[in-house]
Amino acid sequence: MLSLNEQAQALSAAQLAVGYVAPITDLGLIALDGEESAQFLHTQLTNDVEHLGESDARLAAYCSAKGRMLASFLMWRSAGTILLQLPREILPAVQKRLSMFVLRAKTKLSDATGLPQNAVVLGLGGGMAEAVLQTWFDALPAAPFGKLDHPLGTLIRVADAFGAPRYQWLMSAATAETVTPVLADKLNVGDNAAWHLSEIHAGVPVVGKATQEQFVPQMVNYELLGGVNFKKGCYPGQEIVARSQYLGKLKRRTTLVSIPDASAAAGMEVFATADPEQPCGMIVNAAPNGNGGVDALVEMKLAAIEAGSVRLGSADGVALTFLAMPYVLEPLDL
Incomplete structure (x- = not known):
């Protein structure tokens, strides 16, 4: 039987709307461990990290002093660790830059991309995905940016597209061997680009190497997606981001x-x-x-x-x- 990666192909928006599963292969994870991880990130990112719950996921931006986005993250907590998901092509540089500002904070940054529990990342969505996921999950996150931890991995509902929920499912290689044949049998099998096409149709921007330092968060609709908290304290570029919001200059x-x-x-x-x-x-x-x-x-x-x-x-x-x-x-x- 062909593996999911061997079956993966480009999909159209119409095929995505029906229902799909797609390996996500170009995103990585930065892990922050330590009792002051949340406080540290709270001073660096555009969103509230201190009140990030175990059942939540959030978008957040990391900006330069000029308010321009150096990275866009999907972030969540898992077993005491805070995880930041971003393109692998910029992960080492972003991790290094964040590490420069840790100073005496009790936190340690590491690349968690290759950890066993994150060995396989699948994107799912379209009209049929929810029913297929219920093969393994008794309950699914009720709204976008809800998260649940399960013996079969971490399931995160991200922004909807095509009028249907979308999910990321992070799992071990052993779990993938069990679930992927069922997913491939019931859903269109897309490639990594198919997942990004669904992300585009959800209106969710991802900052990569070609677009670093080009956009203030509002230019890419980040506050409309809940990626900016205007009530939290200072972070790099905060004055410019706030000025763009309240003075109507954007x-x-x-x-x-x-x-x-x-x-x-x-x-x-x-x-x-x-x-x-x-x-x-x-x-x-x-x-x-x-x-x-x-x-x-x-x-x-x-x-x-x-x-x-x-x-x-x-x-x-x-x-x-x-x-x-x-x-x-x-x-x-x-």
Whole structure:
């Protein structure tokens, strides 16, 4: 029998909407252990870490002093450890930078990507996923960013897409051998890019090497996704993030588009036809859509979103087709 990785393939949005399972292979984990781990992270990230419960997961950003995102995390607690999930390509540098600020705090950072309990990470979603997961789980997280620990691993419900819940399931290799044949029999089997396509359709940005230090959190809708807590104490870049929120100076948002060019990738610029001399935005994330192009989250000026005439690479490039976002974009133009 073929393994899940051997069966994995690109999936379209329509196939994802039906139901899918996909190995997630390019995300890693930073673990923080020690009695002051929460207090330390609370002073570094945009979200509340001190009140992060065992049944919670949260998005959080790590910013430069200028309020620009160095990393985006999904974070949760597990058996006294706080875990930060982020792209593997930036994990070593982000871990090193965070470690520089530990000083005397009682916490230790380590790369937990390869630990046995995290050996396999599966993404699941679409209309059929919930019923299939109930093969093993009596109860599932009731809302996005709920988490449960189970003998078969950690199950985290993340932001919904296609009108259905999405989940990450972290498990041991032994558990994977048991459950993956059932999942592959009942769901479309996608590849790593298929998971990222579902993330894009959920409207959730992921900061990678190509986009570090490009965005204030609100530019990529992070506060709309619960990734910024404006009541917590200081962290790097906090004054700029707060000023963008309360003084209404931010005129940019991230929206969902389709681009008929398979080479479109994170970090590439887009141009509004009404203002062809300078870029109006940048691709945050992109993934193959099964139609020869990509679907993407693109950060751009609100005026460009409203006008709806934007092209890739130059004002003469291929046109972006705007798609419906899964949540309302609230402009910060108070």
